[in-house]
Amino acid sequence: MVSLAEQFDxxxxxxxxxxxxxALYAASAGLTVALVEKDIVGGTCLNRxxxxxxxxxxxxxxxxxxxxxxxxGIDSSAPTVNFGVTQARKQKIVDGLVKGISGLIKAxxxxxxxxxxxxxxxxxxxxxLTDGGTVQAQGxxxxxxxxxxxxxxxxxxxxxxxxxxxxxxxLDYVPARIAVIGGGAIxxxxxxxxxxxxxxxxxxxxxxxxxxxxxxxxxNVVVRSFKKKNIxxxxxxxxxxxTPQPTADGxxxxxxxxxxxxxxxxxxxxxxxxxxPFADQLGLDGxxxxxxxxxxxxxxxFCRTGEAGVYAIGDLINTPQLAHxxxxxxxxxxxxxxxxxxxxxxxxxxxxxxxxxPEVAWAGLSEEAARAxxxxxxxxxxxxxxxxxxxxxxxxDGLVKVVAKKNTDGTAGQVLGxxxxxxxxxxxxxxxxxxxxxxxTVAEVAEFIQPHPSLSELFGETMLSLTGRSLNS
Numbered sequence: 001m002v003s004l005a006e007q008f009d010x011x012x013x014x015x016x017x018x019x020x021x022x023a024l025y026a027a028s029a030g031l032t033v034a035l036v037e038k039d040i041v042g043g044t045c046l047n048r049x050x051x052x053x054x055x056x057x058x059x060x061x062x063x064x065x066x067x068x069x070x071x072x073g074i075d076s077s078a079p080t081v082n083f084g085v086t087q088a089r090k091q092k093i094v095d096g097l098v099k100g101i102s103g104l105i106k107a108x109x110x111x112x113x114x115x116x117x118x119x120x121x122x123x124x125x126x127x128x129l130t131d132g133g134t135v136q137a138q139g140x141x142x143x144x145x146x147x148x149x150x151x152x153x154x155x156x157x158x159x160x161x162x163x164x165x166x167x168x169x170x171l172d173y174v175p176a177r178i179a180v181i182g183g184g185a186i187x188x189x190x191x192x193x194x195x196x197x198x199x200x201x202x203x204x205x206x207x208x209x210x211x212x213x214x215x216x217x218x219x220n221v222v223v224r225s226f227k228k229k230n231i232x233x234x235x236x237x238x239x240x241x242x243t244p245q246p247t248a249d250g251x252x253x254x255x256x257x258x259x260x261x262x263x264x265x266x267x268x269x270x271x272x273x274x275x276x277p278f279a280d281q282l283g284l285d286g287x288x289x290x291x292x293x294x295x296x297x298x299x300x301x302f303c304r305t306g307e308a309g310v311y312a313i314g315d316l317i318n319t320p321q322l323a324h325x326x327x328x329x330x331x332x333x334x335x336x337x338x339x340x341x342x343x344x345x346x347x348x349x350x351x352x353x354x355x356x357x358p359e360v361a362w363a364g365l366s367e368e369a370a371r372a373x374x375x376x377x378x379x380x381x382x383x384x385x386x387x388x389x390x391x392x393x394x395x396x397d398g399l400v401k402v403v404a405k406k407n408t409d410g411t412a413g414q415v416l417g418x419x420x421x422x423x424x425x426x427x428x429x430x431x432x433x434x435x436x437x438x439x440x441t442v443a444e445v446a447e448f449i450q451p452h453p454s455l456s457e458l459f460g461e462t463m464l465s466l467t468g469r470s471l472n473s
Contacts, residue, residue, distance in 0.1 A: 005136035006111070010337055011125045013117035013282065014145030016043020018314030018326030020101055022143050026334045027108035034137040035110050036117035036127050038281075042098050043147050044315070045323040051097060051191055051310040052169040055090040057355050059083075060196035062356070068464045069392060081197050084172040114135070118283030119144065126283070141309050141337040143291070144297060145326070146282055148275035148315035153181065153243040161268050162242070162250040163213050165190075168270055174199055174269035176289030179256050181239055185354045187272035188222065192356035196356040202232040202266070204239055204258055211354070215366035217381065217401055218421040225358050225397045234259070242269065277316045292318070301344040302336060304331050311336075325350055351425040351433045359399050361429040364417030364436035367403050378404045378412040378442075380466040386455040398422020400458045402432075404442050404466055412442040412466040418459070428456050435463075440464040 015037030181204030256388025
């Protein structure tokens with residue numbers, strides 16, 4: 001039996017970064033909020049994506065540091081990997097963060113429903129509760145934030161050695177031989193992780209290069225570094241299927257068929273070909289919310305659907321599939337519900353980060369994209385190998401690249417893009433992100449003082465060199 005709809009200012013379907021972000025931000029502004037989540041609060045990012053993947057990457061980093069400890073004068077035996085401990089540590093981090101978000105939801109008096117929410121007419125959400133029964137919640141505004149699920153490819157059904165990111169992140173051992181299908185950001189993170197932990201890794205990518213869309217100078221650094229890790233990168237190949245093989249340990253292996261009759265026997269196949277929006281259980285009957293052929297909910301620049309008062313955010317819409325973009329879209333929507341007039345998000349200027357080793361981070365236009373957009377540009381590049389802090393920590397691969405608009409007198413003007421690859425660049429991007437989004441000029445940014453010795457000096461040095469003068473270059 002369905003009870004009468006309870007009234008809220010905002011009803012949110014989906015408890016991932018976009019959904020819980022909208023709930024917490026709205027509640028902090030005094031709105032009454034209902035949040036519907038069918039699984040565990042935190043969504044893909046916290047439970048099956050960003051956070052657990054980076055926990056694995058940190059284990060790989062520790063292994064790498066210990067393996068090279070003798071270079072720093074620290075005698076150590078060859079490190080061994082107990083990935084069961086890694087898995088337990090990862091889960092402890094995830095559980096702690098889930099508990100923290102759950103506590104915030106409760107403290108801010110957000111009504112929390114565990115179940116599947118579907119949208120009907122008049123901004124009414126029907127929730128099929130996990131523990132039985134049905135409730136309805138009606139909002140002045142409704143946010144669809146149901147997220148995404150891993151894409152799969154024909155002939156590679158999950159099970160045994162065939163895994164998506166969901167299954168990989170539950171591993172308690174390191175497979176000896178791994179094929180990663182897909183050379184995008186997620187695939188490269190997994191390849192980097194397991195190669196650093198001693199696995200033999202092959203990347204199979206259908207496009208001509210890995211990390212498509214990334215500035216070519218950055219992608220080249222990643223490829224060279226991956227080859228040092230003995231990662232075999234095969235681009236421009238089609239994966240045709242696989243033949244399972246029994247093994248004594250019961251886990252099984254498989255022979256992957258690709259290219260022109262090539263075969264590769266591996267103990268695990270990680271299918272990493274992106275994620276698809278998960279609008280499957282949203283209902284939407286009797287509403288004006290429409291979905292594209294690829295499954296994305298149609299929205300305008302303010303995340304508004306075709307149904308008045310109904311918004312969609314996060315992986316459900318065709319914007320960058322990044323948790324921090326979901327947060328930004330959540331804030332954009334809540335401000336509208338509050339009657340404010342926010343500016344649309346500039347998706348061409350959001351920060352991006354890839355946490356493989358070496359790390360990659362950027363904001364704004366690549367050199368190729370800037371030229372394609374009609375800009376006459378000036379480019380500055382500096383290598384980390386000349387940076388004192390990079391030498392101290394023993395991590396030399398990488399560079400900082402700045403793309404700036406060329407002034408009529410030939411000098412460098414507005415900063416169009418900042419691109420970094422190398423040690424800890426995901427923690428260094430903020431200055432570049434601000435430069436791009438404030439439409440700062442090279443001369444303005446060059447005035448800022450960077451600490452010494454620091455990795456961030458390379459960003460400052462690159463900006464300074466674009467003024468026509470420099471210190472160390």
